[in-house]
Amino acid sequence: MNKWSRRAFLTAGVLAGGGLIVGVAIRPGNRTPELAKLMEKSDEVLVNAWVKLSPDNRVTVIVPHVEMGQGAHTAMPMMLAEDMDVDWDTLSIEEAPAHEAYVTSDIARDFALPGKVPGIIDDTIKGAFIKISQFIDLQITGGSYSVRATGVRSMRVAGAAVRQLLIQTAAQTWNVPESQIRTDKSFLFHDRTGRSAPYVDFASQVVEQKASNTPELKPPSEFNIIGNNDIQRLDIPAKVDGSAQFGVDVIVPGMKYATIKAPAVFGSKIKKIDGSAALQKNGVHAVVNLGDAVAVISDGYWQAKKAIALVKIELEETGYEALNTAEMLDKFRADLDLAVLNGDEIEDYVSGDARNALSAASLTIDAEYSVPYLAHATMEPMNCTALIDGDTLRVWTGTQNPLGTRNALAKEFGFEPHKVSVHNQYLGGGFGRRATPDYPIQAVKIAQEMPGVPVKLIWSREEDTQHDHYRQAMVSRFKGGLDVNGAAIAWENQFHEKHEPVEAPDIPYAIPNKLIHYTDSPTHIPFGPWRSVDHSIHAFFTESFIDEMAVAAGDDPYEFRRRLLRDQPRIKKVLETAAKMADWGRDLPAGWGRGIALHSSFGTVVAQVAVVDVSGGDLKVDKVYCAADPGYAVSPDGFTAQMESGIIFGLTAALYGDITIENGAVKQSNFHDYPMVRMNTAPEIEVRIINSGEKLGGGGEPGTPPIAPAVANAVYAATNKRFRQLPIQL
Amino acid sequence: MIEITVNNETVNLDVEPDTPLLWAVREQLNLTGTKFGCGLAQCGACTMHLDGKPIRTCVTPVSVVAGRSVTTIEGVAHPDGELHAVQKAWIEQQVPQCGYCQSGQIMSAVALLANNPAPTDDDIDVAMSGNICRCGMYGRIRKAIKQAASMSSQRSSIQTDDAVQKEQVDRILNSETGPDIPVEVRNEPVSS
Numbered sequence: 001m002n003k004w005s006r007r008a009f010l011t012a013g014v015l016a017g018g019g020l021i022v023g024v025a026i027r028p029g030n031r032t033p034e035l036a037k038l039m040e041k042s043d044e045v046l047v048n049a050w051v052k053l054s055p056d057n058r059v060t061v062i063v064p065h066v067e068m069g070q071g072a073h074t075a076m077p078m079m080l081a082e083d084m085d086v087d088w089d090t091l092s093i094e095e096a097p098a099h100e101a102y103v104t105s106d107i108a109r110d111f112a113l114p115g116k117v118p119g120i121i122d123d124t125i126k127g128a129f130i131k132i133s134q135f136i137d138l139q140i141t142g143g144s145y146s147v148r149a150t151g152v153r154s155m156r157v158a159g160a161a162v163r164q165l166l167i168q169t170a171a172q173t174w175n176v177p178e179s180q181i182r183t184d185k186s187f188l189f190h191d192r193t194g195r196s197a198p199y200v201d202f203a204s205q206v207v208e209q210k211a212s213n214t215p216e217l218k219p220p221s222e223f224n225i226i227g228n229n230d231i232q233r234l235d236i237p238a239k240v241d242g243s244a245q246f247g248v249d250v251i252v253p254g255m256k257y258a259t260i261k262a263p264a265v266f267g268s269k270i271k272k273i274d275g276s277a278a279l280q281k282n283g284v285h286a287v288v289n290l291g292d293a294v295a296v297i298s299d300g301y302w303q304a305k306k307a308i309a310l311v312k313i314e315l316e317e318t319g320y321e322a323l324n325t326a327e328m329l330d331k332f333r334a335d336l337d338l339a340v341l342n343g344d345e346i347e348d349y350v351s352g353d354a355r356n357a358l359s360a361a362s363l364t365i366d367a368e369y370s371v372p373y374l375a376h377a378t379m380e381p382m383n384c385t386a387l388i389d390g391d392t393l394r395v396w397t398g399t400q401n402p403l404g405t406r407n408a409l410a411k412e413f414g415f416e417p418h419k420v421s422v423h424n425q426y427l428g429g430g431f432g433r434r435a436t437p438d439y440p441i442q443a444v445k446i447a448q449e450m451p452g453v454p455v456k457l458i459w460s461r462e463e464d465t466q467h468d469h470y471r472q473a474m475v476s477r478f479k480g481g482l483d484v485n486g487a488a489i490a491w492e493n494q495f496h497e498k499h500e501p502v503e504a505p506d507i508p509y510a511i512p513n514k515l516i517h518y519t520d521s522p523t524h525i526p527f528g529p530w531r532s533v534d535h536s537i538h539a540f541f542t543e544s545f546i547d548e549m550a551v552a553a554g555d556d557p558y559e560f561r562r563r564l565l566r567d568q569p570r571i572k573k574v575l576e577t578a579a580k581m582a583d584w585g586r587d588l589p590a591g592w593g594r595g596i597a598l599h600s601s602f603g604t605v606v607a608q609v610a611v612v613d614v615s616g617g618d619l620k621v622d623k624v625y626c627a628a629d630p631g632y633a634v635s636p637d638g639f640t641a642q643m644e645s646g647i648i649f650g651l652t653a654a655l656y657g658d659i660t661i662e663n664g665a666v667k668q669s670n671f672h673d674y675p676m677v678r679m680n681t682a683p684e685i686e687v688r689i690i691n692s693g694e695k696l697g698g699g700g701e702p703g704t705p706p707i708a709p710a711v712a713n714a715v716y717a718a719t720n721k722r723f724r725q726l727p728i729q730l
Numbered sequence: 731m732i733e734i735t736v737n738n739e740t741v742n743l744d745v746e747p748d749t750p751l752l753w754a755v756r757e758q759l760n761l762t763g764t765k766f767g768c769g770l771a772q773c774g775a776c777t778m779h780l781d782g783k784p785i786r787t788c789v790t791p792v793s794v795v796a797g798r799s800v801t802t803i804e805g806v807a808h809p810d811g812e813l814h815a816v817q818k819a820w821i822e823q824q825v826p827q828c829g830y831c832q833s834g835q836i837m838s839a840v841a842l843l844a845n846n847p848a849p850t851d852d853d854i855d856v857a858m859s860g861n862i863c864r865c866g867m868y869g870r871i872r873k874a875i876k877q878a879a880s881m882s883s884q885r886s887s888i889q890t891d892d893a894v895q896k897e898q899v900d901r902i903l904n905s906e907t908g909p910d911i912p913v914e915v916r917n918e919p920v921s922s
């Protein structure tokens with residue numbers, strides 16, 4: 001039981017009307033005017049989980065993460081409600097405002113210090129890391145961190161602490177031992193004397209209590225809410241009747257609409273524009289030269305869109321005007337060669353002596369893989385509404401990083417940070433795209449043209465596709481060595497441009513000699529994190545090449561992997577589960593194939609088996625089996641949905657995703673030439689969750705990396721043809 | 731001024747006649763449940779019903795719908811507030827993730843079931859493949875459609891007291907033809 005405990009500092013305050021507010025503090029620190037409004041007590045603390053108990057005994061949880069479909073607005077309160085014994089039906093949530101107090105320091109901490117930390121020094125580390133994370137403006141929702149970091153470290157602790165305080169108070173008031181008091185659905189009970197009372201009855205006394213710094217968390221065997229599949233997502237009802245408000249839906253009285261057109265070639269600067277024809281159009285208020293883009297402000301989006309086509313733009317040359325995808329790939333290859341030649345590769349993961357082992361191996365194979373650039377294509381195009389009023393700035397948008405956006409705007413435009421407010425809305429897809437604040441900055445630049453007037457900037461789908469921050473294109477080279485018995489003894493992998501997470505190119509397999517190294521090969525294409533970041537790229541490479549090694553060894557791809565996982569029981573079990581689900585080894589009709597792939601990311605182990613049918617001459621993914629171990633699935637159905645989502649997202653990349661560069665610019669523009677998996681091409685997906693009890697892992701991203709290699713491996717099984725490049729085109 | 735009926739209310743739209751219905755409804759009527767996804771009849775986010783049939787409103791000029799009857803996601807539930815069977819099934823199956831595509835998905839599904847109360851998987855493929863869900867909830871959408879089809883208490887989605895409209899609705903409900911979607915694909919200028 002104690003392994004769930006975490007040290008925490010608590011602060012409590014009385015709300016107007018007799019309610020209670022309790023925060024779990026990471027460390028004593030600066031109190032801010034925003035928080036002061038919520039509090040009547042003067043304790044000085046920095047808090048990252050809040051719970052409010054209102055006079056009608058209803059509970060509100062303040063969640064420091066944004067909702068972009070991953071279910072954070074449900075999983076977070078579930079974790080708090082579990083340890084506080086809250087009546088789930090009376091619970092509601094609020095998203096935390098963009099404010100330092102809600103900094104998600106756990107993200108920074110886990111990036112910088114992965115792995116286990118002894119409980120006793122936990123607070124010290126958190127204290128240090130909150131400073132870092134404030135400095136780097138993290139209130140980010142990404143890295144599948146909501147549940148695994150904030151949920152475990154703050155939500156559960158807050159819930160347990162509040163419950164303990166209430167029990168202490170009730171025990172004193174009723175004059176009975178604490179151990180005789182039980183809690184259920186926001187009520188306290190003393191069964192022997194038949195007494196019961198709602199939590200809120202003790203609210204005003206709770207603030208006088210001294211809280212334990214190590215509230216006891218429930219063991220999984222006592223969970224009612226965590227892991228309960230009957231709990232429905234809180235945001236779903238508003239998403240079936242049209243009432244959910246996304247960034248693009250914001251209505252501010254007196255609002256004008258704007259759209260934008262940026263030069264096709266990244267980095268182009270605008271020399272001059274002629275907006276006279278556009279300005280003559282009905283309802284057009286302004287044509288704005290932003291230096292790196294043109295905007296039109298008008299009474300409606302359609303008017304702005306029609307008018308912007310009339311703006312004549314003169315550009316400065318960038319030097320990239322002749323650049324195409326093929327030359328970029330050649331440059332990557334040349335840089336890889338050069339790094340080896342010069343011996344200045346950067347070593348990433350090294351064990352044994354791979355180069356020696358390769359020359360001694362009885363069989364070696366090598367291969368070159370590549371992936372193209374990819375856009376995020378969130379369903380909701382980028383948009384942001386901005387209003388400048390004297391020295392204050394208000395923006396309404398959907399962002400994965402509200403605080404970072406606020407601070408970026410304050411800095412860019414010289415506002416006092418506390419005069420900038422970011423009103424975050426539901427995100428019509430994030431996938432990493434909405435972690436970059438380029439579109440709010442643009443919106444504010446445009447709004448500067450009409451101070452006092454709210455302006456809503458909406459990008460067209462074409463802008464969204466052509467001015468994204470892309471998943472990078474990459475070339476990756478492999479050499480594998482087998483001994484006389486067909487055992488894998490050497491693995492060498494070279495690639496270029498490393499981002500995060502650092503472990504993405506590493507493999508779990510027991511190959512004694514391993515050399516993974518990389519070099520830099522920068523381009524002018526803007527980079528952005530794309531669902532699972534480097535994982536989706538490297539998983540395709542490594543899980544395809546391990547398949548090639550299995551084939552070279554004359555072994556079954558599943559058995560080959562399994563043998564190499566002898567020291568990794570957790571990972572092995574996930575692989576075995578996926579194989580069993582898929583009936584691995586059973587015959588398939590001619591022209592069908594089965595492929596397996598395995599990849600761990602964000603603390604979750606995922607194995608997938610794809611079943612493909614190429615008998616008709618084209619590639620049809622018929623079924624995907626997915627086994628996943630997230631440690632413990634807080635919301636099993638929510639986690640399953642995340643796996644399904646991640647698989648379809650990765651499948652779109654495997655089958656279609658191809659952003660090509662022509663003359664320095666992105667060629668694709670909309671869904672007709674940047675296609676997506678649709679209803680008629682979506683496979684059936686079966687997910688099995690393994691609750692191993694290990695440290696909690698993420699859900700939003702880990703489903704994506706294994707699917708592309710699983711499909712490529714299945715295509716190999718069906719056709720004997722190895723596809724080393726995405727998208728797979730038969 | 732262009733007069734149309736939206737969710738059984740007559741409204742006048744003060745927009746240029748080539749304005750897509752999507753933008754007129756969102757910006758003039760402040761009905762923002764219908765979404766913009768592509769502007770090119772490629773994604774289905776903007777789906778509304780025109781006289782009961784699903785249309786992509788991002789490419790449907792308001793001039794085309796003058797005098798006709800439009801239903802948006804806000805008008806799908808029964809007037810007494812009870813959700814449509816499709817909406818109930820969407821909650822039951824926990825379909826939405828980000829939710830952005832879901833108004834369009836629901837409009838396509840409601841129209842499908844109005845035409846075809848017991849759709850096969852192939853029928854679902856045909857009716858729903860114009861709607862992209864970037865969050866990939868296709869499996870759940872398929873299940874929810876089947877569940878909605880089997881809900882015995884399913885009430886008609888189209889509420890109208892107007893005899894003429896009723897006749898039209900009946901005709902559409904009984905017609906063999908699937909949803910027809912006025913699609914004018916525009917070749918958008920994409921670079922300067």
Ligand code: FES
Pocket residue numbers: 765766767768769770771772773774775776777786787788789
């Ligand atoms: S907005 Fe995509 S079809 Fe209309």
Ligand code: FES
Pocket residue numbers: 069379428429826827828829830831832862863864865866867
């Ligand atoms: S739920 Fe996000 S696009 Fe469908």
